[in-house]
Amino acid sequence: MTTTLSQPGEAELHSSPSHGHEEHPDFRMFGLTTFLVADGMTFAGFFAAYLTFRAVNPLPPGSNYELELLLPTINTVLLVVSSFTFHRAGRECRADRLRASRGWLLVTALLGAAFLAGQMVEYFSLPFGLTDNLFASTFYALTGFHGLHVTLGVICIAIVTLQTRAGGVITAKSHFGLEAAELYWHFVDGIWVVLYGLLYLL
Amino acid sequence: MKIRNAVTLALASTGLIGTGWWIGYNVNLLPEVASSNASVYDDLFKVLFSIGAALFLGIAIILIYSLVRFRRPAADFGDGLPVEGNLPLEIVWTAIPAVVVLFVGIYSYDIYERMGGMVTLHDHSSMAMSSSAMSSTAMTPPQQGEPRYWGGISPASDPGASPALPVDVTAMQFAFIFHYPEGNITSGELHVPVGQPVELRMEARDVIHAFWVPQFRLKQDVIPGQPTLLSFTPTKPGTYPIVCAELCGPYHGGMRSSVVVQEPEAFQAWVDQNRQPSTTA
Amino acid sequence: MTIAAPKPDIVSVSLQPKGWLRYFSFSADHKVIGLQYIVCGFLFYLIGGVLAGAIRSELATPLSDFMPRDTYNEVLTLHGTIMIFLWIVPVVNGGFGNYLVPFYVGARDMAFPRLNAVAFWMIPPAGILLISSYFLAGAAAQSGWTAYPPLSLTTPAAGQVVWILSVLLLGGSSIFGAINFIATILKLRRPGLKMMQLPMYCWAMLGTSILVVLSTPVLAGVLIMLSFDIVAHTGFFNPSLGGNVVVYQHLFWFYSHPAVYIMVLPAFGLVSEILPVHARKPLFGYTTMVYSIMAIVFLGLIVWAHHMFTSGTPPWMRLFFTIATAFIAVPTGIKFFNWLATLWGGRIALNSAVLFSCAFILHFVFGGITGVSLAQVPFDIHVHDTYYVVGHFHYIVYGGTVFVIFASLYHWYPKFTGRMLNEDLGRLHFLLTFVGFNLCFLPQHWLGLNGMPRRVAEYDPAFTLLNQVSSVGALLMAISTFPLLANVVITALRGQVAGDNPWNALTPEWLTSSPPPVENWKGEAPLVTEPYGYGHNSTRITA
Ligand code: HEA
Ligand code: HEA
Numbered sequence A: 001m002t003t004t005l006s007q008p009g010e011a012e013l014h015s016s017p018s019h020g021h022e023e024h025p026d027f028r029m030f031g032l033t034t035f036l037v038a039d040g041m042t043f044a045g046f047f048a049a050y051l052t053f054r055a056v057n058p059l060p061p062g063s064n065y066e067l068e069l070l071l072p073t074i075n076t077v078l079l080v081v082s083s084f085t086f087h088r089a090g091r092e093c094r095a096d097r098l099r100a101s102r103g104w105l106l107v108t109a110l111l112g113a114a115f116l117a118g119q120m121v122e123y124f125s126l127p128f129g130l131t132d133n134l135f136a137s138t139f140y141a142l143t144g145f146h147g148l149h150v151t152l153g154v155i156c157i158a159i160v161t162l163q164t165r166a167g168g169v170i171t172a173k174s175h176f177g178l179e180a181a182e183l184y185w186h187f188v189d190g191i192w193v194v195l196y197g198l199l200y201l202l
Numbered sequence B: 001m002k003i004r005n006a007v008t009l010a011l012a013s014t015g016l017i018g019t020g021w022w023i024g025y026n027v028n029l030l031p032e033v034a035s036s037n038a039s040v041y042d043d044l045f046k047v048l049f050s051i052g053a054a055l056f057l058g059i060a061i062i063l064i065y066s067l068v069r070f071r072r073p074a075a076d077f078g079d080g081l082p083v084e085g086n087l088p089l090e091i092v093w094t095a096i097p098a099v100v101v102l103f104v105g106i107y108s109y110d111i112y113e114r115m116g117g118m119v120t121l122h123d124h125s126s127m128a129m130s131s132s133a134m135s136s137t138a139m140t141p142p143q144q145g146e147p148r149y150w151g152g153i154s155p156a157s158d159p160g161a162s163p164a165l166p167v168d169v170t171a172m173q174f175a176f177i178f179h180y181p182e183g184n185i186t187s188g189e190l191h192v193p194v195g196q197p198v199e200l201r202m203e204a205r206d207v208i209h210a211f212w213v214p215q216f217r218l219k220q221d222v223i224p225g226q227p228t229l230l231s232f233t234p235t236k237p238g239t240y241p242i243v244c245a246e247l248c249g250p251y252h253g254g255m256r257s258s259v260v261v262q263e264p265e266a267f268q269a270w271v272d273q274n275r276q277p278s279t280t281a
Numbered sequence C: 001m002t003i004a005a006p007k008p009d010i011v012s013v014s015l016q017p018k019g020w021l022r023y024f025s026f027s028a029d030h031k032v033i034g035l036q037y038i039v040c041g042f043l044f045y046l047i048g049g050v051l052a053g054a055i056r057s058e059l060a061t062p063l064s065d066f067m068p069r070d071t072y073n074e075v076l077t078l079h080g081t082i083m084i085f086l087w088i089v090p091v092v093n094g095g096f097g098n099y100l101v102p103f104y105v106g107a108r109d110m111a112f113p114r115l116n117a118v119a120f121w122m123i124p125p126a127g128i129l130l131i132s133s134y135f136l137a138g139a140a141a142q143s144g145w146t147a148y149p150p151l152s153l154t155t156p157a158a159g160q161v162v163w164i165l166s167v168l169l170l171g172g173s174s175i176f177g178a179i180n181f182i183a184t185i186l187k188l189r190r191p192g193l194k195m196m197q198l199p200m201y202c203w204a205m206l207g208t209s210i211l212v213v214l215s216t217p218v219l220a221g222v223l224i225m226l227s228f229d230i231v232a233h234t235g236f237f238n239p240s241l242g243g244n245v246v247v248y249q250h251l252f253w254f255y256s257h258p259a260v261y262i263m264v265l266p267a268f269g270l271v272s273e274i275l276p277v278h279a280r281k282p283l284f285g286y287t288t289m290v291y292s293i294m295a296i297v298f299l300g301l302i303v304w305a306h307h308m309f310t311s312g313t314p315p316w317m318r319l320f321f322t323i324a325t326a327f328i329a330v331p332t333g334i335k336f337f338n339w340l341a342t343l344w345g346g347r348i349a350l351n352s353a354v355l356f357s358c359a360f361i362l363h364f365v366f367g368g369i370t371g372v373s374l375a376q377v378p379f380d381i382h383v384h385d386t387y388y389v390v391g392h393f394h395y396i397v398y399g400g401t402v403f404v405i406f407a408s409l410y411h412w413y414p415k416f417t418g419r420m421l422n423e424d425l426g427r428l429h430f431l432l433t434f435v436g437f438n439l440c441f442l443p444q445h446w447l448g449l450n451g452m453p454r455r456v457a458e459y460d461p462a463f464t465l466l467n468q469v470s471s472v473g474a475l476l477m478a479i480s481t482f483p484l485l486a487n488v489v490i491t492a493l494r495g496q497v498a499g500d501n502p503w504n505a506l507t508p509e510w511l512t513s514s515p516p517p518v519e520n521w522k523g524e525a526p527l528v529t530e531p532y533g534y535g536h537n538s539t540r541i542t543a
């Protein structure tokens, strides 16, 4: 039985490609998830390097691993909260309350921006520069790489917010952009929590 | 019929193992043996070579036989037997390699142990102490900042062995420099007495290099910022090449020196005639 | 099943240019992209081969007399980088993968056709960038394809940075490709087609793609850190700034060991497609084949430090990595014995495709056995960074993967073009390559054992003879390329017409015209549940 046909297959193949995505909303999300796994491995590499350095390479005398905790902690709270606000935005959107959704998106974007601002403040208040010692370099590499992700996220949120305007791309039915941005945002958020634990608390 | 197959199979495999064994023990691909672990190494090599030869020949024979035996005459489009698999068979050829690699792994671990590869470097620092205690400056407290060794091969810690001769090795583009703490001798050529363990404490100035003496079957990277150790006992007087084995720049290929293994008295003579007044007093 | 099968988000293919022009376009057709990968990769192979020719010419004499020493280091760095990142990886993954996988899962294209085109079009610029570094940046990278710091920090910076950039591009391209394959194989299967009914090549590509997704990003990360050290003078891997050079090696090999399975698993898959067709027998032990692929993927991720046995790693680590590495022989062995069993009792057509496939088995078993010897710490301490290693991996990457690429060319060329390749030229090509290859790389094991380090432009005159034998072998390999080129060109113009299914094969790509139409099948996609159902007369197709 090599070239037999199964009926569902046939039926499916005649359906026009135009409404392709609606049939499987999870489809591109799957691709995005795989990509985020890869992206996560990049961070994993950085974390591994950081931990190894820390375990085997003594810092030059005078320098230490201690960091100011207040600002980063506030930042952590901001980012975690922003995850919830984004989640809320998604709920509103699916419930076809686009205005509300847009509102929550704005809040999320602002929280993200606030985080970046806080990051900048911290950078300028730090006693060490990029090339001072191994810890300094690793610190800036990790936070910088993550900051890049946040920046990208804020931009995406801004775009999505625009798309939710009346007659926009995003509707209660089709909202891939919003879902994708949300997943990405949760990912960036999760990475930060790990990073916070490793860099600041450890 | 079945019996005949079993018998031929048994004969074939014994013949194969025999051939592999013969090849492994009679085809010599290695340079001469000049250190105590080189002979140990060659034992391992013979075993690996025998196993490898038997396996490779076996597979090659089966492959070529089936290509000849089951070749299809042109313009024949008949199919072969629809055999989808055979679990017992597959279990057999999962088990055989598993056993082989397990055996090889354990055996080479034993070899590595005998080479001193498994001596943890914590043990080592005590060794370093004792060896420095043997030196002229006895009864001195261990010199502070005894460098931390990141890896390498330490002298197998058997009590009977005579104390190791310490030599500090510095590698740089594109040369090795050998410094003997005892006698404060600096040389571009490594002189060692036959029969006495030698302990090289190696560090690089610029990039990674590697210290390799093929006749000793020993190699160790020489790393900037991460001192490493290499211990061996030369067993055969002669002059052997020291080769830098890690790409270290344009003249990597030219970064060679030699190790001179001498009778103890000849070595002592060399030490006496090159001894420098200790600057670190 | 109720849920309708997903459709690729395909840009209406009718918009694509027609005829040969489309091979130079941003086409989203998986067949076009597949061939783009293969041809582009082959061009880079020629360049990498010319570089190899330069290497062998330099080594024909003990003195460094053919080219300046630093040029030699540039050449071997470019050779390694081009052959791995621009020839093997793109061709066995992107090339055959894009062409075959959609057929095998009964789809009309890949899951993300546009992403697919993007992934391919990242490659030519990256390659040109890499090669141009030799001319523009003044000096190309000189620190080997492994780019170990601190050497890579001290060699001319421009070339090293360009090298990093192009490798990052190529890595990104293969990550996008892998995401596409995973989505296509898991999500885009034709309704009614079960995973365990897929042709083996799909499993190989699934395993490979998992490796790419998990390991390539780590390479990206470590290369970014390296570029920081070069450009911003951070000290990650710079001992004089308190950095740690061995951490680089760990992160690099965490990618680059899996990379070797990224170079060979797809080849395993292709062989599993070729042998049953020409032996007229089902693939032996399908299920164990699948499990062994997954075992190789898992083990492949936890053996990287076997490249670092002399780097001063702690003893327990060496021990663990020795055992783990050696055990890869078990799942790999299963595959080889299964192939032998597939041939056994078959009706084997001894054509070029089969000759190259069987030579692959011979060479890979040889290279694998030397690999297992390298996995033993005490053994490796002597031969690490010698020609023994060079011999080992050329037996596997060339004798293995490249031979499989050639076999696949003879097997699928009729499908690609609708015309058969000439058998006589094919056998000539095989003979020259086979002899030349073994002449070139067999002596290198002996050289390594006797004390010839790798990456040297000059060597002990005692090794002259064997090096010259090796260089002659390389020359033969170069010559062997011309029958192939001639064969491809001639038969493309006026070769014997192939018909839809010249091999009388059962896998789906043969159940359509050659070359296949856009969207692969005129009518519905066939449901092939027994891709290896040879021998049961019910499943015989009469073309
Ligand atoms: C496609 C590429 C490829 C593949 C598949 C492999 C496969 C293997 N490789 Fe190889 N390797 C390379 C490419 C590859 N390698 C490259 C490029 C380098 C050099 C990198 C550099 O430094 O530039 C390298 C270097 C390298 C080293 C480091 C050497 C050194 O620098 O000191 C080691 C050490 O363990 C090693 C081991 C192995 C092993 C155990 C396998 C195993 O997967 C092999 C398993 C297969 C078999 C064993 C054969 C089939 C099995 C049977 C028939 C069953 C019976 C067999 C036995 C019981 C033994 N390889
Ligand atoms: C992955 C695939 C791959 C392939 C296919 C090859 C193919 C070949 N390699 Fe490769 N090689 C590597 C991967 C590969 N290599 C790697 C990773 C290294 C390590 C680099 C490093 O140390 O950093 C290496 C290193 C390496 C060395 C060691 C250099 C050194 O350490 O000093 C040598 C030496 O003999 C060598 C030789 C060859 C030869 C002769 C071929 C031959 O098989 C090539 C045959 C092909 C040709 C000869 C081309 C034919 C075409 C023509 C000649 C036609 C004329 C041209 C036009 C029409 C445009 N290679």
Ligand code: CUA
Pocket (backbone or CB within 6 Å): B172, B173, B174, B208, B209, B210, B244, B245, B246, B247, B248, B249, B251, B252, B253, B255
């Ligand atoms: Cu020093 Cu190579």
Ligand SMILES: [Cu+2]
Pocket (backbone or CB within 6 Å): C256, C257, C260, C304, C306, C307
């Ligand atoms: Cu490896």
